[in-house]
Every structure is written in C-alpha cells, then in structure tokens.
Amino acid sequence: MSTIRCDIVSAEQQIFSGEATLVVATGELGELGIAPKHAPLITRLKPGKVVVTTAAGEQLDFAISGGILEVQPQVVTVLADTAIRASDIDEASVRKAKEEAERVLAHRGEAMELAEAQQKLAEVTAQLQALERLRRNLKH
Numbered sequence: 001m002s003t004i005r006c007d008i009v010s011a012e013q014q015i016f017s018g019e020a021t022l023v024v025a026t027g028e029l030g031e032l033g034i035a036p037k038h039a040p041l042i043t044r045l046k047p048g049k050v051v052v053t054t055a056a057g058e059q060l061d062f063a064i065s066g067g068i069l070e071v072q073p074q075v076v077t078v079l080a081d082t083a084i085r086a087s088d089i090d091e092a093s094v095r096k097a098k099e100e101a102e103r104v105l106a107h108r109g110e111a112m113e114l115a116e117a118q119q120k121l122a123e124v125t126a127q128l129q130a131l132e133r134l135r136r137n138l139k140h
Contacts, residue, residue, distance in 0.1 A: 002036040003055045005075040008062055010083040015062060022053040023076050025069055032069065034076045041071040047122040049130045050078055060085070063127040065119075084127065098124040 003019040023034040026048035034041075050062040067080035101124065104117035 004036040006052050007075060008050060008078040008083055010080050015083045019055040020052045021055060024051040025078060027069065034071055038071050043069050045069050048126045061130040063130040065123045
C-alpha cells in the first residue's frame with residue numbers, strides 16, 4: 001500500500017505527523033482529497049475539518065481555523081492558524097463560544113466585531129462537526 005507523509009502544524013505546535021493513505025481538507029473551491037502520488041499543489045484552506053486516513057486504516061479528525069495546504073511528491077503539509085484533534089475538543093467551551101458569536105451577529109455589533117464573530121463561528125462550527133464525526137466513528 002502506498003502512503004504519503006502528512007504533517008499538520010499550527011502556529012503553536014505540531015499536531016500530527018505520520019503516514020497516510022488519504023488526506024481530506026476543505027479548500028477555497030471545495031473538498032480536496034490528497035492521495036499518494038498527487039500532483040504538487042498549494043491552496044488556501046477554509047475553516048473546517050481535516051480527515052487523515054492512516055496507513056493502518058484509522059481515520060483521524062482535526063478542526064482547523066483556516067490555513068495553507070501544500071502537496072509535494074512525498075509529503076502533504078497543513079499549515080493552520082489553529083488546529084486541534086477532534087478528541088481534544090472541549091465541547092462545553094466550544095458551544096459557549098458559538099453562542100457568543102451568534103449573539104454578536106444577531107445584535108449587529110461594530111463591523112470589526114462582526115467579522116471576528118463570523119470567523120469565530122466558522123471555527124467553532126468546524127470543531128463541533130469534527131467532534132460529531134469522532135462520536136459517530138466511535139459508535140461503529
């Protein structure tokens with residue numbers, strides 16, 4: 001079985017490094033699936049999830065706040081502003097942040113506050129989706 005090395009790095013730390021058979025992320029134009037021997041590529045990523053299928057067949061879910069995806073012949077790198085493993089997400093704090101962002105958007109605050117709230121809402125929604133996917137995978 002052919003694999004490609006996958007590195008997921010945030011501004012604070014390296015989140016994941018290992019061999020993968022498939023890496024799926026959300027680019028600006030939609031979902032991207034990166035398999036071994038993929039053509040070289042650089043693209044911006046939207047806030048969302050990154051799913052890594054390891055050489056052992058395990059699916060690992062990560063939530064990112066956006067960033068850059070770079071594909072080279074032997075490695076795919078996700079450079080994220082922030083990234084977190086789905087298993088490390090604190091659901092209570094994420095839900096609280098989501099409610100706060102929705103409150104700001106509903107009350108039409110200052111323009112800068114609205115932009116920050118929209119970004120935060122996208123981030124926490126991605127984290128909740130990653131957490132829900134992790135729970136579904138654990139049930140099977």
